[in-house]
Amino acid sequence: MSSASVGSEPGDGIDKGSISSLIPTVSKAHRKLAGSLLADLGLAAGQQFVLMLLWEESPQPQSDLTRKLMIEPPTAAKMLARLESAGFIQRERSSTDRRVVLVSLTESGRALEGPVNAVWGRLDEETTRDLTAAEQDQLRALLTRVAESLTGR
Template sequence: MSRPESSPPSSDLDNGSISSLIPAVAKAHRKLASALLADLGLAAGQQFVLMLLWKESPRSQTDITQQLMIEAPTAAKMLSRLEANGFITRERSTSDRRVVLVSPTESGRALEGPVTAVWERLEARTTVALSPAEQDQLRSLLERVAHSLTD
């Protein structure tokens, strides 16, 4: 028996609870993001670093870690890969040698248009089955859930 197209993928762990659906949706979203970003030489998650840097740079490595709500070793590994691929540079601050400042390179800045286009495709694919009103409602609900989990 096949499941209807509108049904989410299920597993033996899926009991229909919101807490089981959130990681399933997140995993599927990240997998699609990874596939879309791979052609740009980026892994899923790395686009967030670049998005922060396009808004303001340089930024401290600590600020990036805090803004993305990730652990310092995760940020360091991500930044090392972005640097190795030529998308960012890292330099010690001249005013405080403990601070590492991160800036996009020309190659990193050149990714702004392509990453934005990928992000728009990802958004469209993610919300294809939702009306504009449902998209607004989902956005509002997810913001509330995120707020309740981070307080």
């Protein structure tokens, strides 16, 4: 690695020309900022995605949420347990299939929709503040294509 790729910026010691090195650096910084913005709402970074899915449809089977979030079942169970203990969701066995755990929003969880969406907007603004509107559109299009490529969609 050349000395030109090592500095005092985030991602020290990585090849800054490599997309595969930049993605985790951007992801970690974005998640850290998201976490700091969501903390005021009593949420940890990542938990907002569960709520967003439930705002679209509630209740949902826990297995469906796990699949949509692309996380492992134990990770989903831990995240849901935290959201449940915070009073934002509730889980109960399906009355038609006892193997299925249904996850639904509580009133407290529903009440977070506006505040979380406001945080999400602020996160977008802070993430792209140094980009022009055209650059933001281009970034959105490129990230969509990369996500589709990596997820096979």
